[in-house]
Amino acid sequence: MNGKTPSDSLARGKQIKLKRGDLLVFSANMIHRGLYGNNRFAFDLIFCDDHPHFRSFINPNNHPNAAEKQQLNHTDLFL
Structure with missing residues (x-):
């Protein structure tokens, strides 16, 4: 809109630098945008409100298996 493109910087955005192996958890309900390319090594997890529409x-199959869950501290996220 107004001559802007999706790749333009956000006026009040905050860029968070991540290294390989880092995990950033945030609400998908906020305005967000990933910066892709440049050998980006990220594993994206999307969390949103528990609403029946989203459950569909x-x-x-994308959740951790039993062995993987044993290595996690917060397995309640996958209930």
Whole structure:
């Protein structure tokens, strides 16, 4: 809109630099945009409000398996 493109910098945005292996958890309900390219090594997790409409997009095959869950501190996120 107004001559802007999706790749333009956000006026009040905050850029968070991540290194390989880092994990950034944030609400998908906020305005956000990833900066892709440049050998980006990221694993994206999307969290949003627990609303029945959103549940239809949940694929349990994308959740950690039992062995992986043993290595996590907050397995309640995947209930």
